[in-house]
Amino acid sequence: MSSTLKTYDIAIVIDFGTTASGFKILNLNGLEPNPDYTYDYDSGSDSIFYHKYTPKDEKEPSTLQYRIFSNKYYHGREADYQSVATSFFGNYASEIKLWIDGPAKKDLPEMPYNTTLLKLISDYLRVIRKDAHKSTPKMFPTCTDSSRYRYCMAAPTMWSEKSKNIMREAAIIAGFITKYDKPERLLIIDEVVAAALYAEHMSPGIILTNGSLYMVCDAGGGTVDLATFEKDDSPGMNGLKEVTVGAGSSCGSVYLDFRFKGVLQGQGKAIHAQDYKITAFGDYLKPYFDITDAMKECPMLNSPKTTYDSVDFGSNTFDGIPLDEIRINVFDPVVTQVLEMMKKQFAQIGDRNVDAMFITGGFGRSPYLQRRIKDTFGDRINEFKVIGNGHMAVIEGAALFCASPRPIAQRILRRTYGIKICSPDDRSKKDTESEKDKFHVYIRKGEPVKEDTWVTKSMIWKHNTLPIISLYTYDDNDDDQIPEFPTAKDIELVAIFNTRFKLDAKKDNPETMIMKIRFGLDKIEVKVEIADRNFEYITVWDISGEKNTRLYSEPNPPFSVIMKKMFLIEWMAEYFL
Template sequence: MEPSSSGFNYADYPVIVGIDFGTTFSGCCYAFAQNEEVIDIVKWPKQNNHVYPKTPTLSLYRKGSTQLVDWGHGARRQAMKPNSVDFLLLSKFKLYLDEHLQQEALPNNLQVIDVIADYMGAFHQHVCTELLKGFAGNYDQSKFRYCLTVPAMWSDHAKAAMREAAIRAGLVQRGDHPERLMLISEPEAAALYCEKKSEQFNLVHGQRFMICDAGGGTVDLIVFEIDQQMGGRRTLKEVTNGHGGSCGSGFLDLRMREYIKHKFYHFGSINDSAMEHIMDTFVNIIKPEFDGYEDHFLDLPASMGLGDLTDESIGLENGSLCLPANELRDQVFEPVIDQVLQLIEGQLVQSPNNLEAIFLVGGFGQSNYLFRRVEEAFANRVGMIGVPPRGELAVVRGAVYFGLNPQIVTERVSRRTYGVETRMLFNKDLDPPEYSVVGVDQKTYCRQRFSVYVQKGQSVRVDECVSKNFVISYPNDTDSDLFAFDGEGPPPRLTTHQLIKKVGHFPIRMPTLEGVRPGDKVNMTIRMYFGLTEIKIECVIRDKTFVFTSSFDASDAYGSVQPQNESDYPGSQQMMPPPTAGLAPPNPYGLSDPSGSQVSLHGHQSSYTYGTSMSTPTMVPAQQAAGYPQAGGYPPTSSVYGGGYPPVQGDYYQQQQQQQQQQQQQYSQGYPPSQSYYSGYPPASQGYPPQSGSSYYGQH
């Protein structure tokens, strides 16, 4: 594999490790770059002959402590012991990064990034032990690079938090090149796996297929098109704006608990160990086998003391409870599966033509009943509905395929509208007078205009680069901000608008340049790539390139990460206004963009120009940036649940309340699961569920 354009040499890291950090289970595979054979890690600590190739995403802490006691199977086992009152079992903590769910603080004053880092650290240590057994000392962990999967619906902030957690967990060092740790969206990874297996499905150039990745917590969907020019290698292009919802199979478990509680309501409450026994039977036997037609029978655990009881009113005969197919269907399965069908419908609407296949992957994707319902609903609209072999490993195996060949996906659809803050000629009909400012050319400009770099829904090639040139006085440092708009329709004109969020602040430090005197003008280019899983930003000064990934998005919250070698930088001074270069008016806010309004997207034949007036990106020190939300006050991005409502005007907490009301209305239609269900998931003693208003960034 070639070194990347930004100077990362893949050959230095011959071992590729794929990690699927899941809501309910996590998995890992690896491969050697030279032979590309993917090897699954199937041995997990304390797994007791379980053959499932993944390990539970569970962490155990002592009450009042932030020290991890155990993880995975061991955490569950310890928590089930009779004397475990001093312990907290944390589950489904990945959902804390989903900004669409209401959140409350974790117990023990734990922070979500640290909880994920603790789990990943223990998980990674085990993975390294397993890998190094097989290598017989040929390699060590310094030769590994990583590909980590993230939900398609996660915001830039959530991805940045995941990268930060992986660094804290010790997968990579803070000073490593960002490409040593790659992120890939889960349905995209699953698509690579299905494409590899697609010889058996006979998919050819130009055909499209949908991935429905149904796991324990979330269901993610996306449509890809196979691209194979004559004699060339097969690559994939994203066709739709991938989206998803929180309607994984964990919500079936939730409904099952409610259903069983309701059944035995007149016997009083069911003790915890009896309920766990019943749920084990549901999870391991009923859930995978349920087909919608056949009744199931549940032998009640002895601890319920109902061994020889018969109660026809609830279908109990000699301690065996009949669960009629129609009740399981209507009360447990349908409300959740209906949401999955609506998500599939949403993708079909975005890509109505040429859809050859729907592939069901993930643990929930193996459900017979889900397969049957998808077939009933969509068989007449797509070529085939397939469940690939080992679908529960599709995501993590696909992550390794991506690590082996990151160029396999050539085009992605932007999930948000991104841009920078600029000055443009003042329009008295549209721009507020208080934003007007007179330039040295005596023309009136509007400050804080939102200059769009890439539109939501726009297809962007992975190598497509938005490039801007600036002039800066040596040896000054500078910084820049990236803004995003999540709504539909034309983006607002001003970055101060309620719906425009600042998603990134990246500091650019002037390197030491030989033979350049203080005050000399230095050219600098900022290149932004929007076609990758994370936004990548490169800043080029002379022959030096600085690379930022979405970790810049987290920098305000986590404290800025300094470049490694302090001595390379001659120190920071006040920024001076740059020369006008005969084009742009002087910019009191920082840098000048001598190129005028032209925004060139390299890698396409054409150049797009957004807006015809002069655009000078303003690079503002963070504290001056208008309307920047405080760490932790990031309002959720607009809903993925199909409503697409933008956050409401007004302050953040008012937005939260109104959003909750809107969600409540949506919930009352059965989509997603109703709030009352959510409140018992998992038991409250485990410090869950998340509710509104928690700030999980910047409390360290």
């Protein structure tokens, strides 16, 4: 990736969050900033980070308000205002991100009439793109060519490749990139990886040496992502090793809001008449809730007069609802999901303890979540740290990755990869299974893969019987029972490889073909060795949804092939000139 940095002058990092969004502009190649432009930035040796947030370092709400009978729409705080002021003349959209890959869609607000998820996302991203592209030349007057901009987004660990492709398609519609751009122009990385980079960056007091183990819990508004990393300071490295399969689930703080609404409904109270109580819950109870002395810090208990005068704040109740009932029905079901995911993380590292546990994200600031984690896993955590400004961890970590790439020395695969020795359209006769339908597992979910490691498989090649190899992924959770002949719904096509190599051997002679695959952070590289010759394929970007056939090239062809090409060129020159 470091070589790619020279191609671009600016990196725009986008944080499209469940509850709030923002962006950050990075100066990658030492552009001279405009001294007369007023902005907040962190100056480093290689970059300037420009923060585009609202006052108090808060991001814009991820909300939209569409005007009825009009193409006009508002976003963020203006959308929130318009949804109240003109509620009968518009359609309001919130928590949009949860619709991408959220399993509990029954809990989500209704999608605005006559719209689609892709439109909602692209409309919001379009606002960010216009603002970022307007700000950049003002900050750096010499950088007016937007083709010199690259972009980075972070995606929840739980998202499928299909969900990531929705974001890529929305970015195309919004005008960030075109479908003809190289996939590397829009980088999509896991949120938990970005959070890990920021957490380590913000914790100089915690000494992590080579081999140190630390877990990151990025608890946001919509999703909670978990992963465990090992510090890798081996010679020539300053990177991370993933040592567990990253986990994610829809159990962020908005699900506390959903469950609190359920409590109100259970009391027979109409939700539309209780909006002010839901807002008071989010502003005054949720950020401070606990069942210990931490509740003494809660403003609603210490300040009887608040902006919500019609809400009854009792010493141990919220509008007449006992706090313990709120704990049981609202907080515990959500927090328990986080603890269960964390339990699985610890199970993957055996009897090892973690040297540090980093908590990031807006939900990560919850004192109740923090205490439950300490009570449950405290004996396995050497140091526990809640990252300050943790709601900004994902965008700040993604910015660090763009500005100064650090190698992910080892990844744990989150999907199983396998091949079929045929094209996707080449199927055997109905109700029969043949070798061409068989799914050959290449590498399994959960296996560690190093950046410089090639995974090899050998197979017998014949010119007429092995013309195409298709690479697929298998995403089922029951990875121990991978079907030998999966259905089309079980697997997803990644890429197709043309293997009609022009060899000097006779067509009917079998050859041993060695296929090598290297799985990177967001790309797959493929090479083939056959008949003492080496072929390479164009890089497959595993998040770009490419389904076309990859053609091969031969970097070092044998002398006989070079002579044939020279003869062909000479013959064509004589024939056509």
